[in-house]
Amino acid sequence: MEVTRTNFNELLDDISNAIKQASFIAFDAEFTGLEDTKQGHALPFDTPEERYTKLRKGSLDFLVLQFGLCTFKYDNKKKRHIAQPFNFYVFPKPYSRQAPDRRFMCQSSSIDFLVSQGFDFNKVFCEGIPYLTPTQENTLKDTIEQKHLLHAQFSSPAFTSPHGQDIGPNKGPIAIPDDQKSFINGIVDQISIFMEKSEEESLNLPVCNGFQRKLIYQTVRNKFSAVHLEAKKGEKKDRYICVTKISGEEEMKMREGAKQAAERAEIDDAVGFSKVVRMLSQSGKLLVGHNMLLDVMHTINQFHFPLPEEYEDFKSMTKCIFPKLVDTKLMAQTHPFKDHIPVSVLGDLHKTLSFKPFELAEVEFPKGYTNYNDNDKYHEAGYDAFVTGLCFASMKNFLGSFQKPPKDFVSPSSPLVEPFMNKLFLMRNFEVPYMNLNGADLTANRDHVFHMTFPKDWKSNDISNLFSAHGNVQIFWLDDTTALVALYKKENSKSAYDDLQVQKSNFTIQKYKDFLSSSNGEKNK
Amino acid sequence: MEVTRTNFNELLDDISNAIKQASFIAFDAEFTGLEDTKQGHALPFDTPEERYTKLRKGSLDFLVLQFGLCTFKYDNKKKRHIAQPFNFYVFPKPYSRQAPDRRFMCQSSSIDFLVSQGFDFNKVFCEGIPYLTPTQENTLKDTIEQKHLLHAQFSSPAFTSPHGQDIGPNKGPIAIPDDQKSFINGIVDQISIFMEKSEEESLNLPVCNGFQRKLIYQTVRNKFSAVHLEAKKGEKKDRYICVTKISGEEEMKMREGAKQAAERAEIDDAVGFSKVVRMLSQSGKLLVGHNMLLDVMHTINQFHFPLPEEYEDFKSMTKCIFPKLVDTKLMAQTHPFKDHIPVSVLGDLHKTLSFKPFELAEVEFPKGYTNYNDNDKYHEAGYDAFVTGLCFASMKNFLGSFQKPPKDFVSPSSPLVEPFMNKLFLMRNFEVPYMNLNGADLTANRDHVFHMTFPKDWKSNDISNLFSAHGNVQIFWLDDTTALVALYKKENSKSAYDDLQVQKSNFTIQKYKDFLSSSNGEKNK
Ligand SMILES: Nc1nc2c(ncn2[C@@H]2O[C@H](COP(=O)(O)OP(=O)(O)O)[C@@H](O)[C@H]2O)c(=O)[nH]1
Ligand SMILES: Nc1nc2c(ncn2[C@@H]2O[C@H](COP(=O)(O)OP(=O)(O)O)[C@@H](O)[C@H]2O)c(=O)[nH]1
Known part of the structure; x- marks a missing residue:
């Protein structure tokens, strides 16, 4: 299922249900780049801590553009998994002037790789789902609430009192500067005529700047009680005020309330894809990835919290946000899989698991979801997430074949999976194959x-x-x-x-x- | 004329001729972003030097993705300009493993703006013309020449002498490690059989790593005289060696020569769009831009030389690379234009210049070039370059109306244009409207x-x-x-x-x- 800003809100319930019902969930992300070598290359002798530090400094300025999620639930009767794959396009389009205008890095070779795989950059930039971290969301909400408070104050009687100035510089109206007086008087005349003679419901004032709008608000609120003012954007994004006749205080409050509710809803929309990541986190479900360290780091950093400087803090933060992680690349390179799996690249792994001694898990797709069984789309995040989950399902079942008596099906929460839990594969690392989120890392002798x-x-x-x-x-x-x-x-x-x-x-x-x-x-x- | 990597080489002569014949040339660039605010905002009270420093630190990590160029030549008989607009898509696709893999920055709001204007990111990433600075080009050429030298040495008799080792560690062959011996012997047997019995022209050896290829080169060159070896790339970009039968030393030299020539040509291709910038520079022609400071900075930095830290060095470097620059935004905001031009945004300027007291210069397009007279495509770099040139042509003619007797046509090299020469407009700057490349900058009092x-x-x-x-x-x-x-x-x-x-x-x-x-x-x- 392709998900863009166009159908995101519509699908949110389906996504939430799929997550709730899943027995495990696979994911994968596509980035604008991998490594900024200014920060020093990853080295084969890095300790997990050194590797974390390098990736944190050198990789997080790149952006996740596509996020693949595939939920798997087991159908006991049919003895097969039901998979719901979602392929999210995400992009931090600044939704308003207050919203963060993110700068991000790209790596030419990664961009080149993505286009060669048919990745659609126009789509992601046009229709990508926005997102906000909880901190960004709260800051925006605060700004809006403060603005609402301020406006409430401005339209209150205290504000119009002649002693307003005594309350402190923040509380009083601004004096109308001499060069603005004739402009404001003109506006007042225009509104007077509109109120008395016009049959129209509303009047658009001329385009003017923020300071002039402020002067208009305070003057008009003071002089007219039966009008409502609202800033609007013209064709060329220039701003003007629209004046509407209202019946009185009651309607005014209603209109103000509606305007404020709309502003809050706008922020809620801007939280966008972060909602999915929050759902994933809150579900506490097992999350599966293939070579997932960078995916995990980016997902937390881009949608949740900036990654901490200290490696130990990263470990505890990750366990807190995603309590159960399994990396299929690490599984494939570990006993008892390693002897049967010559190459652990996702595509090769998938092929290898299709033959003896393995047996590929059977998967079915509900109506409306791409049938990825017949559709090989490597490097589309949704497809890669599906294949990752499929590999996991097949490998965990393989562990059952060593049981006495052998078992066809191994549950993702089986103790057999436990040895792989919360260990993230470390690329090109000598003798320290993984980062261990559950406790101390392995150490290796580097005397040679x-x-x-x-x-x-x-x-x-x-x-x-x-x-x-x-x-x-x-x-x-x-x-x-x-x-x-x-x-x-x-x-x-x-x-x-x-x-x-x-x-x-x-x-x-x-x-x-x-x-x-x-x-x-x-x-x- | 749209120019991508597909038709670039084909059009290079046309571009060169258009530049040579031009009486002036207008240009414009589209970037992935404008300003990284980490470096401190541009301020209205910045001196030109402060502004330069901020832009250099905060803007150069963004990339030029589209470069518009429009040459103008005057047809004396028809009394009109002939314009040749080119709209170049440029992208630093790394053409080989040795080539630089550029990291660059994007700004979400700029990307959003470009897609909203219909900019085609898929096209630029797929078909963008590559480029190299002279320094990058030279480094690559050196690498290639050194490799050729090394290979020549390896295949020379000195190399195969048993005393090779005495000449120093760099000169001798590598000893074949024990674990590689059976692999290499197998290869030698395979080639022997191929040479004696096969009717095929060539033989593909199995995929192997760089070290193994090196061992194959040195062993095979030593044992067989009638073969030629060449590394090739397989479907999955894995590398193997192709063995071809040759008639003798002569054919060997020819084939080696051809291979080396191909490698040199590959670098020449990679220089790509930089050739156009070099032509522009070497032409010494008048270059016109609209609000061109960032365009000039990016063009030099991306295609020529990294911008120097010192402002004075930037001024001399710019004058050396582009000796004649005119900024139409500065003209529009300067006497005698300013009183007639309320808004100097390119689109508004164009409109204003269509009416009295101005007269829009007449322009004609040769066959094969987009007729931009009928096609309003703001924010396509080629179109913006055309409009910029059109505005310049019209404004310079306006200067003729103050002459006694009035003149319809003012040459771009007329002394009337001189006051605007090499002054680059400074955006949102108080009282210091331009950067002066010709000498000392204006200073302004900031006591208030x-x-x-x-x-x-x-x-x-x-x-x-x-x-x-x-x-x-x-x-x-x-x-x-x-x-x-x-x-x-x-x-x-x-x-x-x-x-x-x-x-x-x-x-x-x-x-x-x-x-x-x-x-x-x-x-x-
Ligand atoms: N006094 C007063 N000022 C307002 C009101 N609404 C907005 N402003 C201020 O007027 C200026 C212009 O606001 P607005 O037209 O909504 O456009 P904005 O620039 O997008 O906020 C800003 O400084 C606002 O804080 C209001 O109801 N009363
Ligand atoms: N001795 C020898 N070494 C070569 C020759 N050509 C390439 N090599 C080396 O063999 C290794 C593999 O080269 P090649 O197969 O061309 O692939 P590359 O890795 O793209 O350069 C590199 O270390 C080259 O420097 C040759 O003609 N003779």
Whole structure:
């Protein structure tokens, strides 16, 4: 189901019901970019904490443009899942002058990738659903309520009292400046004639600026009791005041009330997609993603709260917002799956799970929902969410085959799934495959890793030759003149280091942990 | 004429000719955003230098997505201009793994504005013309040349000598690691069979990684003389080597030469739209823009050189790249135009110039070019460039009406245009209407301007009431608790300041120049 600002409100109940009835929910997001390398590349030897810090600084300025959600509920009789996939287009169109006008980053290669997959940028920019974080929503609500209060005050008798000025600078009317007097008098005359002679219901005053509108409000409210004023926008977005005849105080209140209610409803609309994320959070349901760390970070940051600086705070915030997360990429790379799954890229995983020893879970789609069984649309977030959920359903069932007696169906809340709970896959990381939201992270020894600097014309084989007496190495280039080098044979760490320490002439070698502490020192400067 | 990567190379000669024949050229650009407010808002009291610094820090991360160019040449017989408008879509698609993968900023409201004007983002992202600055181009060329040198070396006899290792780590072949030996032997066998028995012209080796490809290159070159190797990309962008039978050394050189030429041509293609900007610069022609400061800054920064930190360097760089610039918005707001032109927004200016005392210049379009006379497409860069040029043509002719005897036609190089030369309009700036590239900038007295801080609940009238004894004020909010306040009656500057100095309880007041020096101090921390 494609969801844009056009049909979002209409579908909100369906979405809410689908979430409530789900036994688990899969999701996926598409971004305007992945990594701003100014912040330092992710490295294979990063601790989970270092990785978090780099992603937080280097990835959050990119934007989620598409959010795929697929709810799965199990039909016990038919022995199959009912899946409801939603493909949301989201975009922070500033809905009013007070609303935040977000700046965001794009990465050319990501944009290029998305268009090559048929992503429709015109649609997302035109019809994307807006959103506000709770903080943005509250700020806007406060602004509106203060404005309403202020206007109530302006139209109250206290305001029109000649002693108004004594109450303090905030309370009194503004003196009409000399150069505005004839303009305001003209307006008053125009309204007098309209009230006495015109048969029209309403009168549009000439376009004027905010200060002039303010003067008009205070003067007219003071002089006429049977009129209602409302700012309107003309064709060219220029603003003017519309004057309407009313029967009296009663109708005035009603009209003011209606106007204020409309303003509140406008903010409610602007909360938009954040409502879905709030529902997800409040449901407490199991959320499944594939390689989901960035998705989780963006979802919280864009729709909930700015991510905290401290890694431990991020862990507790995430557990609080999404208490149950499972990452299918981590599952695929872990026992007992890993031996049967050569490549864990989503498309390959899907294929692998279609054959023995696995059995793809059966899925059915209610009417009105895209039948993704027959429609391969990789990199459409809704489809990717569906495939992720399908892979999860199939993999968890596979865990049942080791039971005695074997079970066909494993519930998502089964203890068999527990070992995978709240562990988020870490991309390209050596020996620390996941971030553990449930407690302390794994640690890994990095004694076999060195940081090297060397002349600009060096190539990979210059480096490998240096180490040749100590076995093969893996090289991770940092830039033209620096690299991290890891020995395959860890037992040679000490001998290699001692050897090269002596040899060094046009290069330097440093233990990885010494490099980290010195470069952290630099960063904190 | 719409120009995308599809027809760009084809049109390059036409564009070059149009530029060469032009008597002046108008241009306009569309950006992904205008201002990153993190860097501090542009203020009405900014000096040109302060404005430059703010724009440089706050605007250059946005991207030019569309560049409109319209050349005008005068047909003396027909007494009208021939205009050739080009509407270029540009996008920095990374053309290879070595090419820069640009990160850029977008502003939601600008994106929203562009889609509301019908801007086609899918088209620009898919078919945008790429570009490289001269520095990027040179870096890429160096990389390629170094690679070619290296490969030449690898296939030379020196390389295959057993003493290769003595020449230094960079020069020798890599030892084949144990775990790669059987893979490489397999490849050698495969090629032997292919060379002896196969009737096919070429053989595709299995997909393998860069290190394996390197080993294959060095081994195969060493063992076979009648083969040519070339890396190719498979469907899924995975890389494999294609082996072709060749007649001998001669054909080998030819094929290598062809491959290298293709790689050089690829870079030349990637220079793309920068070629047009280089032509513009080299033409030395008069360039006309409407409110062109940001356009000029972006054009230089995106296609030529990163803008310098120092304002004076920017001025000289700009004069060197674009020696003759005229801004129609500045003209419209300057004597003798200003009295006849109430609104200088491009569309309004165009309308105003269609009536007495002005006379719209006549323009004709060659075949194949959009007839913009009948097609109002505001905010398409090509159209805006055309209208800008049209307004310039009409305004310069108007200057002729004051001559004795009056002249219908004024040449763009006439001394009458000279007073407007190299002065770039400054938006929303008080009393310093332009940046002067020809010399020192105007200065303005800011003694009547104050910086104030106050409690969060203050509104504009709290501030104006404070100053009421000294006349009206204009207020420029900086944030919730600070504002700049300017007196209308400059002669009251001293009395107002002295008065409020004494009164102040819950607010502070500071002279603008003191505020600047203290806040500059903060920024430089
Ligand atoms: N005195 C008074 N001022 C108002 C009232 N409504 C709006 N204003 C002020 O008048 C100015 C123009 O408001 P409006 O025409 O609604 O357009 P806005 O600029 O979009 O808020 C703002 O400074 C408002 O705070 C009102 O009922 N009474
Ligand atoms: N010895 C040798 N190495 C090459 C040659 N061509 C490319 N290489 C190296 O082999 C590796 C793979 O190159 P290639 O297959 O062209 O793919 P690339 O990764 O896109 O450069 C790179 O490290 C190249 O520098 C060659 O002719 N001889």
